[in-house]
Amino acid sequence: MAIDLSPEQELLRDNVRRFLEREVTPVINRHEAAKTFPFELLGELRQFGYLGGRLPEAEGGFGLDYVTWGMLLEQTGYCWMSLRTLVNITNGAINRLHAYGTPEQKARFLRPLLENTRRACFGLTEPEVGSNAAGVQMRADRRGDRYLLNGRKMWITNGANADFAIVIARTFSPDCEGGLSAFIVERSDGYEVRPLDTMVLRCTGTAELGFSDISIPRENLLGEEGGAFRHVLKGLNAARVNIAMGAVGAAQAALDLSINYAKTRKQFGKPIGSFQLVQKHIVDMTIRTEAARALSYNAATALDRGRDARTECSIAKLYATEAAHEVASMALQVHGGMGYSTDYPIERIFRDTRGGMIPEGTTEIQTLIAGREILELSALS
Numbered sequence: 001m002a003i004d005l006s007p008e009q010e011l012l013r014d015n016v017r018r019f020l021e022r023e024v025t026p027v028i029n030r031h032e033a034a035k036t037f038p039f040e041l042l043g044e045l046r047q048f049g050y051l052g053g054r055l056p057e058a059e060g061g062f063g064l065d066y067v068t069w070g071m072l073l074e075q076t077g078y079c080w081m082s083l084r085t086l087v088n089i090t091n092g093a094i095n096r097l098h099a100y101g102t103p104e105q106k107a108r109f110l111r112p113l114l115e116n117t118r119r120a121c122f123g124l125t126e127p128e129v130g131s132n133a134a135g136v137q138m139r140a141d142r143r144g145d146r147y148l149l150n151g152r153k154m155w156i157t158n159g160a161n162a163d164f165a166i167v168i169a170r171t172f173s174p175d176c177e178g179g180l181s182a183f184i185v186e187r188s189d190g191y192e193v194r195p196l197d198t199m200v201l202r203c204t205g206t207a208e209l210g211f212s213d214i215s216i217p218r219e220n221l222l223g224e225e226g227g228a229f230r231h232v233l234k235g236l237n238a239a240r241v242n243i244a245m246g247a248v249g250a251a252q253a254a255l256d257l258s259i260n261y262a263k264t265r266k267q268f269g270k271p272i273g274s275f276q277l278v279q280k281h282i283v284d285m286t287i288r289t290e291a292a293r294a295l296s297y298n299a300a301t302a303l304d305r306g307r308d309a310r311t312e313c314s315i316a317k318l319y320a321t322e323a324a325h326e327v328a329s330m331a332l333q334v335h336g337g338m339g340y341s342t343d344y345p346i347e348r349i350f351r352d353t354r355g356g357m358i359p360e361g362t363t364e365i366q367t368l369i370a371g372r373e374i375l376e377l378s379a380l381s
Contacts, residue, residue, distance in 0.1 A: 077249025179226025
């Protein structure tokens with residue numbers, strides 16, 4: 001699909017593509033093997049708007065609209081899904097601190113994130129809490145001018161690398177009886193970090209975080225007591241588009257690799273791209289990639305126009321993540337045995353695209369959200 005980008009957006013896209021191909025692509029295999037991530041890249045990517053892209057320019061950001069921001073995430077998804085994920089996680093913390101942080105919190109935590117001198121993670125999911133964010137069990141009990149945190153957070157992206165975590169906990173104080181609040185907890189406060197090996201996004205430092213009587217100062221409350229659930233819901237639409245755009249990039253990468261392979265790989269004396277069934281794979285992959293791109297840019301445009309866009313964002317996230325994995329699966333089929341090799345990108349793209357169907361609401365949850373919006377009848381209650 002020919003997205004109608006402005007000349008400025010096209011120039012930015014082309015510059016980003018060249019940078020990623022020159023600086024990132026050559027190091028991916030090494031970091032995938034070691035399950036590490038080159039965090040210095042985030043600082044180098046700041047020049048293109050990858051740190052604080054959505055923040056106003058007057059506050060250290062780039063003032064990007066959702067379409068431009070989505071285009072940037074499409075490029076990182078094309079290059080390396082672990083990169084897209086850590087860009088997303090870092091900017092999630094940046095945006096939360098910008099929206100709800102005090103001046104002191106912004107100086108201590110936001111500014112270092114923008115300068116790429118500190119790392120952050122976001123803790124919502126728990127061992128027994130996934131799609132139902134309202135079911136958070138972690139507690140924060142106010143004791144004078146401090147909070148005492150107890151509980152566990154699970155599947156926390158960048159948790160193994162983060163210098164601090166923004167965590168959601170059920171809060172008990174004279175002013176709040178069980179409402180959800182957000183807290184900034186520094187790693188030096190002593191919470192436990194248990195790295196987790198995963199099939200997908202192996203370089204993103206997924207971890208379980210444990211909090212046992214972790215005491216933090218009251219000034220580390222982010223926003224008001226009991227207000228976190230509303231804040232989490234408010235950011236979900238944009239987060240879903242972020243994942244969708246990365247999935248589009250990964251699908252395009254798998255498609256481009258397959259087109260090139262089908263033209264150059266020969267069997268029975270001719271390119272395999274001349275075989276009817278291989279052509280069917282390529283056409284099906286193209287259809288899914290183009291449809292995912294159209295739905296994702298449509299959702300980003302809806303957000304730019306100030307619409308609620310729940311339906312558009314849920315459909316984009318649902319379709320793009322499913323389509324990307326289907327495209328990656330067909331790409332593996334086109335590549336045959338070569339597709340299994342960790343020396344080539346297809347194996348990694350196949351694994352990583354599977355990961356997009358779960359975070360920010362599973363495919364099943366997106367289906368129910370879209371159904372509720374279309375029918376005005378909820379299957380969730």
